[in-house]
Amino acid sequence: MDSVLRAESISKSFGPIEVLSGISLDLKPGEVHAVIGENGAGKSTLMRILSGHLPPTKGTLHLNGQPVTFSGPVDAESQGIVLVHQEILLAPDLTVAQNLFLGREIRRFGLVDDAAMRERTRAILQELGTKIDPDREVRRLSIADRQLVQIARALLVPHKVVAFDEPTAVLTPIEAESLFEIIRKLRAQGVAVLYISHRLNEVKAIADRVTVLRDGRHIATRDIEGLEPLEMARLMVGRDMSKLYPEKPETASDQALLSVRDMVVPGFVESASFTLHRGEILGFGGLIGAGRTELFESIVGLRPGHGTITLDGKQVHFRDAREAMAAGIVYLSEDRKGKGLLLQQNLRINLSLAALEKFTRGSFIDGGAEEQALDKAIKDFDIRTRRRDLLAGQLSGGNQQKLLLAKMMLVEPRIVIIDEPTRGVDIGTKEQIYRFIASLAAEGRAVVVISSEMQELIGLCHRVVVMRNGRVAGEVAQADLSEDSIVYLATGVHEERAAEIAAGTA
Amino acid sequence: MTESVLRTGAEKRRFSIDMRALSPFIALLVLVIAGALINPDFLTTSNLLNVVTRSAFIAIIAVGATFVIAGGGLDLSVGSMAALTAGVMILTLNNLGGGDLGTLAIGMLVAIALSATCGLANGLIVTFGRIEPFIVTLGTMGIFRSLVIWLAAGGTITMRNFDLREMYRPVYFGSIFGIPIPIIAFLVVAAIGALILYRTSFGRHVVALGSNEDVARYSGVPIWRVRTLTYIIQGICVGIAVLVYVPRLGSATPTTGLLWELQAITAVVIGGTALRGGIGRVWGTVVGAVILELVANIMVLSNFVSEFLVGAVQGAIIIIAMLVQRSVHRGR
Numbered sequence: 001m002d003s004v005l006r007a008e009s010i011s012k013s014f015g016p017i018e019v020l021s022g023i024s025l026d027l028k029p030g031e032v033h034a035v036i037g038e039n040g041a042g043k044s045t046l047m048r049i050l051s052g053h054l055p056p057t058k059g060t061l062h063l064n065g066q067p068v069t070f071s072g073p074v075d076a077e078s079q080g081i082v083l084v085h086q087e088i089l090l091a092p093d094l095t096v097a098q099n100l101f102l103g104r105e106i107r108r109f110g111l112v113d114d115a116a117m118r119e120r121t122r123a124i125l126q127e128l129g130t131k132i133d134p135d136r137e138v139r140r141l142s143i144a145d146r147q148l149v150q151i152a153r154a155l156l157v158p159h160k161v162v163a164f165d166e167p168t169a170v171l172t173p174i175e176a177e178s179l180f181e182i183i184r185k186l187r188a189q190g191v192a193v194l195y196i197s198h199r200l201n202e203v204k205a206i207a208d209r210v211t212v213l214r215d216g217r218h219i220a221t222r223d224i225e226g227l228e229p230l231e232m233a234r235l236m237v238g239r240d241m242s243k244l245y246p247e248k249p250e251t252a253s254d255q256a257l258l259s260v261r262d263m264v265v266p267g268f269v270e271s272a273s274f275t276l277h278r279g280e281i282l283g284f285g286g287l288i289g290a291g292r293t294e295l296f297e298s299i300v301g302l303r304p305g306h307g308t309i310t311l312d313g314k315q316v317h318f319r320d321a322r323e324a325m326a327a328g329i330v331y332l333s334e335d336r337k338g339k340g341l342l343l344q345q346n347l348r349i350n351l352s353l354a355a356l357e358k359f360t361r362g363s364f365i366d367g368g369a370e371e372q373a374l375d376k377a378i379k380d381f382d383i384r385t386r387r388r389d390l391l392a393g394q395l396s397g398g399n400q401q402k403l404l405l406a407k408m409m410l411v412e413p414r415i416v417i418i419d420e421p422t423r424g425v426d427i428g429t430k431e432q433i434y435r436f437i438a439s440l441a442a443e444g445r446a447v448v449v450i451s452s453e454m455q456e457l458i459g460l461c462h463r464v465v466v467m468r469n470g471r472v473a474g475e476v477a478q479a480d481l482s483e484d485s486i487v488y489l490a491t492g493v494h495e496e497r498a499a500e501i502a503a504g505t506a
Numbered sequence: 507m508t509e510s511v512l513r514t515g516a517e518k519r520r521f522s523i524d525m526r527a528l529s530p531f532i533a534l535l536v537l538v539i540a541g542a543l544i545n546p547d548f549l550t551t552s553n554l555l556n557v558v559t560r561s562a563f564i565a566i567i568a569v570g571a572t573f574v575i576a577g578g579g580l581d582l583s584v585g586s587m588a589a590l591t592a593g594v595m596i597l598t599l600n601n602l603g604g605g606d607l608g609t610l611a612i613g614m615l616v617a618i619a620l621s622a623t624c625g626l627a628n629g630l631i632v633t634f635g636r637i638e639p640f641i642v643t644l645g646t647m648g649i650f651r652s653l654v655i656w657l658a659a660g661g662t663i664t665m666r667n668f669d670l671r672e673m674y675r676p677v678y679f680g681s682i683f684g685i686p687i688p689i690i691a692f693l694v695v696a697a698i699g700a701l702i703l704y705r706t707s708f709g710r711h712v713v714a715l716g717s718n719e720d721v722a723r724y725s726g727v728p729i730w731r732v733r734t735l736t737y738i739i740q741g742i743c744v745g746i747a748v749l750v751y752v753p754r755l756g757s758a759t760p761t762t763g764l765l766w767e768l769q770a771i772t773a774v775v776i777g778g779t780a781l782r783g784g785i786g787r788v789w790g791t792v793v794g795a796v797i798l799e800l801v802a803n804i805m806v807l808s809n810f811v812s813e814f815l816v817g818a819v820q821g822a823i824i825i826i827a828m829l830v831q832r833s834v835h836r837g838r
Contacts, residue, residue: 302723302724320726321725321726322726322727322728325726331724333724335720338718338720338721339718339720339721339723339724340721341721342714342717342718342721342722343717343718344717344718344784345714345717345784349710349713349714353710353721353722353725353727354725354726356707356710356711357707359707360707363705363706364701364705364706365705365706365707407725411726
C-alpha cells in the first residue's frame with residue numbers, strides 16, 4: 001500500500017550538534033507504527049519534525065507521494081497530521097468543551113456558539129468511549145480523563161496521521177487498555193498512527209511495525225510479528241538487556257524500622273497501615289489516585305494527615321520534610337520537574353540543597369566542598385552531562401533522576417522512599433537505578449518503591465503493598481508476586497477481566 | 507563582578523546566560539559615555555560623587571528588594587515604610603528632646619526596629635495568610651502612608667533640636683577619605699547583602715524558594731522562615747536608608763519616599779534579578795540604582811527632556827528592562 005506520510009533521510013541539527021541523522025520512515029494508512037528508543041535517541045525530535053513543529057535540517061517529507069514542507073504545526077494539522085502531546089496542554093479553568101474548541105471556536109453571528117460546541121464535544125467523547133461531561137472544568141478531571149480530552153482535541157480536526165507521544169506515561173493499565181481500543185478504532189478507520197513509547201510490552205500489544213532509533217540513527221524497522229520486547233530492548237540499547245533487574249539482596253529482615261498505623265490523609269487516604277523492615281525493598285502498588293503518593297507525603301510531613309508513626313520503636317511526628325530528613329527519612333517525588341529539582345539552577349546548587357548544612361563552614365557555604373561532592377556524584381551515579389555548569393532542566397529524564405538520587409543520598413538517610421523511580425527514564429538508566437536501589441537495601445537501609453509499573457514492583461521488591469481507593473487492599477509476599485495478584489488487589493478484578501471491562505466501557 | 511565579566515570572555519558558550527549579569531554594566535558604561543558627550547560637566551568627580559550619593563537610599567532599599575524578589579516575593583510598601591520610619595524616628599528624637607549622641611542612638615534604634623517590624627508584618631501576612639505579596643504590600647503601603655500623614659497631621663514632621671541636627675548632618679553630607687558617607691553605607695550594605703545571598707545557606711534557600719517553592723519544600727528548606735526573613739531584611743534595609751535620608755532634610759512629609767518602590771524594583775530588575783524569582787544579583791541591583799540616578803542627572807544636565815518627566819523616564823526604563831530580560835531569557 002502507498003504510504004500516507006514518508007520521511008526521507010531526515011536530519012536535524014541544533015547548532016553543531018546533530019540529533020537526527022538520515023532517518024527514513026514511511027507510514028501506511030491503517031497501521032500503527034511504533035517508534036522506540038532510549039531517552040535522547042531522537043524520538044521526540046523526529047515526532048516534532050513529522051508534525052511540523054520543527055523544520056528538518058536535511059531531507060524531505062512526502063505527504064501522499066507529494067513533497068511537502070510544513071510552515072508550522074497549524075499547517076501540518078490542516079493537512080491532516082495531528083500530534084497528541086505527552087504533557088497535558090489544557091487550560092485548567094476552562095470546561096472540556098471550551099478546551100476542545102480553544103482557538104477554533106464555533107461562531108454564530110460573531111458570538112461563540114456554546115450549544116453547538118457542547119454537542120460536538122459530547123459526540124466525539126462518546127466516540128472515544130468516555131462519558132466525561134463537556135461542561136466540567138478540566139481542573140476537576142483526573143489525569144487520565146485530561147489525556148482523553150487532549151486526544152479528543154487532536155481528533156477534532158480531520159486527520160490522516162495521528163501521532164501519540166508516550167501517551168500511557170500517566171495512565172493505569174485499565175485506562176491504557178481503553179486508549180489502545182481508541183487506537184485500534186483509528187486504525188480500523190484507515191488512519192495511520194505513529195506511536196512513541198518506551199514501554200515495550202505496550203508496543204508489542206498495539207503496534208504493527210516498529211522503528212528503532214539509537215543516538216539519532218535509524219537502527220531497524222521490523223514487523224511486530226516475531227519481535228519480542230527483549231529483542232526490542234537489545235536493539236534500543238545496543239546490548240543484551242535480559243538482566244534488567246538485579247538479584248534481590250538477601251538483607252530483608254523482620255526487624256521493624258518504620259511502622260505506620262491508621263494513617264489518614266483527608267481527601268486521599270482513609271486508612272493505611274504497614275510496616276517497613278530493615279534492609280528490605282517494599283513496593284507500593286495500585287492505580288493512580290489510590291493515595292500512595294499522598295500517604296507518603298503525609299508521613300514525611302509534606303501534607304497534613306494523622307496516624308501513628310513509629311520509627312525505631314519511638315512514636316514520631318514530622319511537621320515538615322526537614323524533620324523527616326533529620327530522622328533519616330527522605331522522599332523522592334514522582335514529580336521530578338515540579339518538586340524534585342530546581343530546573344533553572346545548576347547541578348551544584350541542586351545537589352547540595354537538601355543537605356546544605358553539611359557544606360557550611362561557620363556561616364558560609366564551602367563552594368569547594370560542593371564541587372567535590374558534585375564530582376563524586378557524577379562519578380558514583382554516572383550522571384552524564386556534557387558540561388558541569390548545565391542547568392538541571394537541561395539534563396535528560398534519566399540523568400535528572402540520578403541527580404535527584406544523589407541529592408537525597410547526601411542526607412544519608414536510613415529510609416529512602418522513591419515515588420515512580422523510573423518514570424520518563426530510558427531503559428539503560430532504569431537498569432542502573434534498579435541496581436542502585438538494590439544496593440541501598442544491601443547496605444541495610446530500607447527502601448519504599450511506589451510504582452505504577454507492575455514489572456518493576458515484581459522484579460525489584462521483596463514485598464508489595466497494594467492500595468485501592470485510599471485504603472491498603474492487601475499485601476503480596478515475594479513468593480506470590482505476579483501481575484495478576486497486584487492487579488487483583490488494585491482493582492478488585494483479575495487481569496483478564498480488566499481488559500474485558502475496558503473493552504466494555506469503550 | 508569582574509569575575510563574571512572575565513568568564514564571559516573566556517567561555518563563548520555561556521555568553522547568552524551571562525548577558526543577564528553583564529547587561530547592567532554595559533548599560534552603565536553607555537550612559538556614562540552618553541553623559542560625557544552631552545555635557546562636559548558630567549564627567550567631573552563632584553558630579554559623579556553627587557549622583558552616586560543621591561542613589562544611595564534607593565540602592566540600599568533595592569538591596570533588600572533583591573532578597574524579596576529573588577525569593578519570589580514583592581514588596582510595594584518600601585516607600586511608605588520609609589516615610590513612616592522617618593516620621594516616627596524624628597518624632598522620637600523630638601520627644602526625647604536631648605541633643606546628645608545617646609538620643610540619636612535611641613532614635614536610630616527605634617527606626618531600625620520599626621522598619622524591621624514593618625517587614626516582619628509583611629512577611630507574616632504573606633506566609634501565614636497565604637496572600638499574594640502584591641496584595642499584602644499594596645495594603646500595607648496604604649496603611650504606612652496614611653499613618654505618616656496622620657502623624658504629621660497632613661503637614662511636615664521636622665527635627666526640632668538644632669544641636670542634634672548639626673550633629674546628625676555629616677551622616678549625609680560628610681565624607682571619609684573623600685568618599686561621601688552615604689556611598690560608604692550603601693557599599694557596606696551591598697557587600698553584606700552579597701555575602702548573605704551568595705555565601706550563606708540562607709541565601710541559597712532564598713534562591714531555591716524563588717526558583718520553585720515546591721522543590722524547596724520537598725528538599726527540607728524551612729520556607730516560611732526563609733520567606734519571612736526576606737521581608738525582614740527588606741525592612742532593615744529601609745531602616746538603614748532612612749538613617750541616611752533623615753539628616754539630608756531633617757524632616758519627613760506625606761510625600762517622603764513617594765515612588766521609591768518603583769525605583770527600587772526598577773533598580774532590581776535592571777540589575778538582572780529575575781522578577782519571577784530564582785536569580786538574585788546584588789551588585790547588578792547597585793548598578794541599577796546608580797543608572798536610575800544617572801538618567802535623572804543627564805536629564806537635568808541636558809535640555810532634551812524636562813526634568814519633571816524623570817518619573818516617566820524611570821517608568822519606561824523598567825518596562826524596557828523587562829523586555830530586555832525576556833529576550834535574553836529566550837536567547838538561551
